[in-house]
Amino acid sequence: MSDARSEMRRIIQAARSDGWVLEPDAKRLFTLAGFAVPRFTLARTPEEALRFAGEIGYPVVAKVVSPRILHKSDVGGVAVGIADAGGLAEVFRRFQVLDGFVGMIVEEMAPGIELILGAKIDFQFGPLILLGMGGTGVEIYKDVALRMAPISEKDALAMIGGLKAQRLLTGYRGSEGVDLKMLTETLLSFSSLVMELGEGIESIDINPLLCSSRHCVVADARIILRKENETASA
Amino acid sequence: MNLKPLFEPRTMAVFGVSASNYRHPANEIFNKNMLRYPVSVYGVNPRGGTINSQPIHRSISEVPEQIDLAVIAVRADLVPEVMTECIKAKVRSAVVISGGFTEVGRRDLQERIVAIAKEAAFPFVGPNCLGSYVPSRVDTFFLPGERMVNPVVGKVSFVSQSGGILVDQMIKFTNEGVGLAKAISIGNKALLGELDFLDYFATDPATKVIAFYIEGFGGNEGREFVLKAEKCGKPVVVLKSGKSPGGSKAVSSHTASLAGDYASFSAVLSQYNIVEAANELELVSFCESLSTYAKPIEGRVGIVTVSGGHGAIAVDACTARGLLVPGLPENIREDLRKNLSPSVQDIAALTNPVDLTGSGIDEDFVATVKSFCAMDDIDCVLALLLPYIPGITSDLGAKLGGIARQSGTPLIAYVPNVEKYAMLIEGFTLNGSPVAHSIEGAVLMVDALRRNRL
Numbered sequence: 227m228s229d230a231r232s233e234m235r236r237i238i239q240a241a242r243s244d245g246w247v248l249e250p251d252a253k254r255l256f257t258l259a260g261f262a263v264p265r266f267t268l269a270r271t272p273e274e275a276l277r278f279a280g281e282i283g284y285p286v287v288a289k290v291v292s293p294r295i296l297h298k299s300d301v302g303g304v305a306v307g308i309a310d311a312g313g314l315a316e317v318f319r320r321f322q323v324l325d326g327f328v329g330m331i332v333e334e335m336a337p338g339i340e341l342i343l344g345a346k347i348d349f350q351f352g353p354l355i356l357l358g359m360g361g362t363g364v365e366i367y368k369d370v371a372l373r374m375a376p377i378s379e380k381d382a383l384a385m386i387g388g389l390k391a392q393r394l395l396t397g398y399r400g401s402e403g404v405d406l407k408m409l410t411e412t413l414l415s416f417s418s419l420v421m422e423l424g425e426g427i428e429s430i431d432i433n434p435l436l437c438s439s440r441h442c443v444v445a446d447a448r449i450i451l452r453k454e455n456e457t458a459s460a
Numbered sequence: 461m462n463l464k465p466l467f468e469p470r471t472m473a474v475f476g477v478s479a480s481n482y483r484h485p486a487n488e489i490f491n492k493n494m495l496r497y498p499v500s501v502y503g504v505n506p507r508g509g510t511i512n513s514q515p516i517h518r519s520i521s522e523v524p525e526q527i528d529l530a531v532i533a534v535r536a537d538l539v540p541e542v543m544t545e546c547i548k549a550k551v552r553s554a555v556v557i558s559g560g561f562t563e564v565g566r567r568d569l570q571e572r573i574v575a576i577a578k579e580a581a582f583p584f585v586g587p588n589c590l591g592s593y594v595p596s597r598v599d600t601f602f603l604p605g606e607r608m609v610n611p612v613v614g615k616v617s618f619v620s621q622s623g624g625i626l627v628d629q630m631i632k633f634t635n636e637g638v639g640l641a642k643a644i645s646i647g648n649k650a651l652l653g654e655l656d657f658l659d660y661f662a663t664d665p666a667t668k669v670i671a672f673y674i675e676g677f678g679g680n681e682g683r684e685f686v687l688k689a690e691k692c693g694k695p696v697v698v699l700k701s702g703k704s705p706g707g708s709k710a711v712s713s714h715t716a717s718l719a720g721d722y723a724s725f726s727a728v729l730s731q732y733n734i735v736e737a738a739n740e741l742e743l744v745s746f747c748e749s750l751s752t753y754a755k756p757i758e759g760r761v762g763i764v765t766v767s768g769g770h771g772a773i774a775v776d777a778c779t780a781r782g783l784l785v786p787g788l789p790e791n792i793r794e795d796l797r798k799n800l801s802p803s804v805q806d807i808a809a810l811t812n813p814v815d816l817t818g819s820g821i822d823e824d825f826v827a828t829v830k831s832f833c834a835m836d837d838i839d840c841v842l843a844l845l846l847p848y849i850p851g852i853t854s855d856l857g858a859k860l861g862g863i864a865r866q867s868g869t870p871l872i873a874y875v876p877n878v879e880k881y882a883m884l885i886e887g888f889t890l891n892g893s894p895v896a897h898s899i900e901g902a903v904l905m906v907d908a909l910r911r912n913r914l
Contacts, residue, residue, distance in 0.1 A: 246712075296712055344715025350682030351728050356715045364714050372719050372727035374683065381731065429713040450713050 230258040238426055238451065244293040247449035249331060255449070256432075259419045261412070262443045264436075266333035272318045275332045276311050285309050287333045288317045289446070294326030296448065299362050301325070307335065336443050338436035339394060339404055343412070345375070345420040345430040347452065353420045357385045357413060359394075360434040375417045382413040395437070404437035412442045428452045461583040463652070463660045465553040466592050467642050469528035473502045473551065475542050476533040477516055479509025485557060485602030486533035487511060492605045497598055500525060520549040527551045531591065531600045536560030539587065540572050547580040554584040555591030555600045562648055563588055574650050589647025590623035593630075595640055603627065614639010615668035615751040619657045621646055621675045625699075629673070632740060635877075636897065637889055638748045641666040655684055662692035669751045671697045671743065682725065686732035695750040695912040699737045700725055733913035742904055748894045749905035750912055753870040757839040759783040759910035762832035763813035765844035766820045766852075770874075770899060771813030774842060777903035783910065785812050786837045799827035813844075821851030822859060829860050833867035840906050841871040844899065847881045857887020857895075865892050870909055874902040 237255045241247040247255065250268040257263055265282050268291060269275035279286045290303030298304050303324055305317045314332070321330050342360035347353055351374050358370030371385035386395060386409060397403030412435070420430065428450045436445045472493055476486035486503075490511060494501045502523045503516040510516060517523050520530070520542075530551045532542050536558050546554055561570040570587065577584050585591055591600030595613045599605075601623070609631040616638060620626035623645040633640055642664070644657055654672060661667040670692070677685060689696040703722040719727075729736045735750070737743035761783050765771040775785050788796070793810045800808055801821055808824070809815040816824045825843065832841045843860055845852065857873070864871030873888045875881050877897035888895045896902035 342714060344713065344718070346713075346715050346719045346724070348682075348719070348721075348724050349679055350677040350721070351686070351724055352680050352683045354719055354724055354728070356719050358718065365717060368718060370718050372724060373731050374686065374728045429716045431713045431715050433714055448713065450716075 234258050238423070238449070241449070241451060242454070245451055245453070246293075246296065247451070248291055248293060249289065249446060249448060250291060250329075252447040252449050253444060256444045256447055260415060262441055264334045264336045264443050264445055266331050268329045269318075269332050270329040272315050275314055275318055275330055278332050279308075279311065279314050282334050284311075285335050286314065287331075287335055288314065288321070289331040289333070290321040290324050290327060291329045291331055292324060292326035293328070295324060333445075336436045336438075336441070336445055338438035338441065338443070340434035341409075341437055342370070342431065342433040343416055343435045344432065345416070345427070347425065347428060353424065355385075355413070355417055355420060358389065359391045364433060376421050377413065377417045379410060379414065382410045382417075385413065386410070402439050405439050405442070408442050409437055423449075426452060461581055461652075461656075463553070463583055463656065465528035466555065466583065466585060466644070467594050467598065469499055469553075469598055471500045471502070471525045471527050472529045472531060472598070473504050473517075473520060473523055473527045473546075474531045474533065475504045475520075477503035477505055477511050479505070479507065479511060479516055484533075486531070488602045488604055489531050489533065489557075489600055492599055496605060497596070499598055502527070520545050520551065523549070528553065529592075529598070529600075530554040531557060533557040533602065536566065536569055536587070540569070540576060543573055543576050543582070543584070547576070547582050551582075554582070555589065556584055556586035556647075557589065557591060557600070557602060558586075559588040561587045561650070570648060570650050577651050583652060584650075585644060585652050586647040587650060590626065590645035592645075593626075593640075593643040601627065601645075609634045611638065611640040613641070615641055615666070616671055616747045617641045617657075617661045617664065617667040617669070618643040618671045618673075619646060619654055619661075620644070620673040621649065621654075622673060623647065625673045629740065629743065632744045633747070636744050636748055637885075637895070638744060638751065641668075653678075653681070655681065655688060658685065658688050658692060658696070662688075662694060667694065668754065669695045669697060669747050671699075671747050673699045673701070673743075675700075675702050676721075682728065686728055686734060689734050690732045695754060695908075696734045697737055697743060697746045697750065697908075698729060698734055699740065699743045730911075733911075735908055735911045741901065745896060745901045745904035746908035748896075749870075749872060749908045752892055752894045753909055754912070755870075755909075756913050757870060757906075757909045759906065760786050760837055760839050761842050761906055762786075762835065762838040762840070763842045763844065764816065764825060764828045764832070765813050766816045766818055766846055766849050767844070768809070768815050770844040770846070771815055773899050774844060774874075774903060775813060777900055778906070781903065781907045783903070783906055788812055788814075788831075788835075789837075792831055792835060796827060796831045799831075800824050818849055819851060820849060822853055822856045825852075825856055826859055826863065829863050829871065830867075833863060833869040839869065840909060841869055842902055842906060843871060843873045844902070845873055845875045845884065847875060847884050854881075854883040855887065857884045857889075857893075858891055859887075861888045861891025861893040870906075872896065872902050872905045874899050
């Protein structure tokens, strides 16, 4: 465990110059903290991408990795449901020319409802946790619940229950709901992690957190670090 | 630091009184306390002279008594010196009325007085504030007494970052008959702020509800505030301003954008069971009902009225706030019908709301409220009273208030606020049932009881 901790600290430290932790490192950090992530690799060449996709099987997801691209969807840097090697090679060529390209994430497709799990170190209240309906429309629907961390199990349940989309999570019109116990546990682990990372970070977006009746996986994550000269205390 | 001298001073020194300018703010403070409050007041000004035939002392060292509260209303750059003299003279606390500190860019001057006070553990409020107000006890506001509206002695203590909001709220409290325990305007809150007064009022026996007007907290201060408020054992009501996002601060993550300053403030307050008032009307209503009933309810309301329209509006307001209006079981309805007067027995609608119709009389209200109070399914009674109905007397307030007190079920009444209904209203309030002057206000009072979980 302490090895995991020091590795997590090392990931944060190494990202200081960029100001944020890129997706592959953020996912490693969440893995170290005990969260589930989809099988993925960071491919720097088309060959690496094709080999990995061949191993895990199609369809796959591909996402651009660049320290200069904070919102990948905005620049067309996310492709889902890639069906074969030809498609994957084509996506690699497209991503290669994007600003600051260092590689491409190739990842298994995980089914589930798209949630956002976030954290923010607030000036007045310190660490806060956010749960909401995720995906690219997150700022349109604004269906979110906010709490000051650390949260209790009661808080976690109230956050889930407070979402307008709550019925989607419990199973709506024949569609399967999510494992609420697993989601609750994910919220509680996230709260502990945020308390531990504390002042070193500015905010975290796990978007989407893909939840189904079988899993809750961190499908994308970014950790924005606090600028060195800023502190929360006045 | 002992904050008691700020609210219960026996002796007061007012710095800055003028022998020539009778409308000087310091003179107002001197006059009103000398003439109307049980406190010995001394004027201080190096120029000397007299005020109200009393000598103005040239320095605090000339004042013959130890001073509990110094009210400092001198030019900002003289405040450090005055404060130092106060500390030397063993003054026990101060209110710094003077402006001219951080609010005009003089952070240095503010930091100097904080440093002076901290070194001596000297409690002071302000600068740039009105200070403290306790009905019939002390008033450091520089506002002429005849211009102010003075609330009666009561159970609500109010901490306000803005003096103007505090004075205005005192008018609203008075209009609604809400009593005040203590009030403090904290201005720039250089030394003493919300947290200090939350602590003080939590242990103040006269305070049953602690209300705040807050513009914003300092770094991590909000966290400390909610943790303290949750443990303080008294209902805490907060009115927040500055809800609209300020400026166009770039945010890089969805979470930071969705968890804006006000969204965070509001969510955390409710997480810690602090009752946030959306506006001034809510603040007054919440304070009124929470100062009467501190015990939380789940919010299952029994409504009695003599007008179907009033009942319908009340149900809508309840529903909009998530309060339930449960139906009455058959056996309760049968029993209630038997207890109603013959003229309404056949025409009253015995659902919830119970509509006694324009033929209803006092005893019909009494019977209905008794039924509600006996039901497990109802934990709060809303009585919508229209005193112009011929069968209702001025005694009904005291009768219903008494029943509610006996049963322990909170009862909130709506009575139109006009002079001629005053006896009916007092019948309720003197018997421990708050009265609202709008249906919406009455429902807000019920909602406050549900939202207070302490």
